[in-house]
Amino acid sequence: MGHRVGHGVSSTRTAGLLGGVGYFDGPLPAIPRVDPGWQMARVTHQVLSVVSRNQTKPGRTTQPESLSLLAQLDWSESHLEQPADEVAKQLVDALKSIFSASTALPELIEMGAHRWRYAQPANPCEHTYLYSTNGLALCGDSFSSGRVEDAWLSGQRLGEALVGRSVQ
Numbered sequence: 795m796g797h798r799v800g801h802g803v804s805s806t807r808t809a810g811l812l813g814g815v816g817y818f819d820g821p822l823p824a825i826p827r828v829d830p831g832w833q834m835a836r837v838t839h840q841v842l843s844v845v846s847r848n849q850t851k852p853g854r855t856t857q858p859e860s861l862s863l864l865a866q867l868d869w870s871e872s873h874l875e876q877p878a879d880e881v882a883k884q885l886v887d888a889l890k891s892i893f894s895a896s897t898a899l900p901e902l903i904e905m906g907a908h909r910w911r912y913a914q915p916a917n918p919c920e921h922t923y924l925y926s927t928n929g930l931a932l933c934g935d936s937f938s939s940g941r942v943e944d945a946w947l948s949g950q951r952l953g954e955a956l957v958g959r960s961v962q
């Protein structure tokens with residue numbers, strides 16, 4: 795029997811995720827001992843989990859300070875039904891709380907929030923892909939922590955495992 799490869803198929807229990815965006819009229823204040831061109835930060839905060847700066851991504855240098863703000867999974871789960879504007883405000887407030895009260899942040903031009911109900915694997919799987927002897931194979935980001943490199947690695951490892959086997 796030939797192989798059937800499914801990708802993006804969730805193999806584990808998923809958790810909802812709330813994410814916000816914030817556009818500012820200038821760069822964030824410098825953080826002591828941190829490269830001013832920092833791209834992404836994991837945050838220890840009750841609400842906020844990840845801050846990524848979209849203008850640091852390739853081809854986006856003309857963008858103003860543009861942040862993606864990902865919430866903590868447990869906070870997301872307990873606030874999934876909250877209106878988007880309230881979620882966005884709480885994520886931006888969480889960002890502000892990371893800086894000292896005396897630090898002036900640039901002016902917020904626009905903000906918003908989005909809800910993904912089945913966004914993140916709640917418990918990473920012990921495997922990076924699944925392959926059964928009847929030819930069905932699964933790969934995707936849900937085997938690890940839900941990022942694009944997890945999807946790529948899962949597919950690559952499955953591909954390596956399939957090399958040499960008959961694929962029709």
Ligand SMILES: Cc1cc2nc3c(=O)[nH]c(=O)nc-3n(C[C@H](O)[C@H](O)[C@H](O)COP(=O)(O)OP(=O)(O)OC[C@H]3O[C@@H](n4cnc5c(N)ncnc54)[C@H](O)[C@@H]3O)c2cc1C
Pocket residue numbers: 801802803933934935936940941942943945
């Ligand atoms: C808004 C957003 C921003 C993101 N930003 C980042 C980021 O900055 N950095 C990062 O690392 N990751 C980011 N991610 C996560 C990243 O997109 C995923 O980790 C990655 O796309 C997962 O790849 P995948 O192939 O496992 O699944 P997917 O990309 O979800 O692919 C699954 C495919 O399967 C198809 N499909 C689903 N069900 C079926 C079915 N029953 N039959 C047939 N086809 C089906 C879908 O249509 C889709 O084409 C972001 C995700 C979102 C939503």
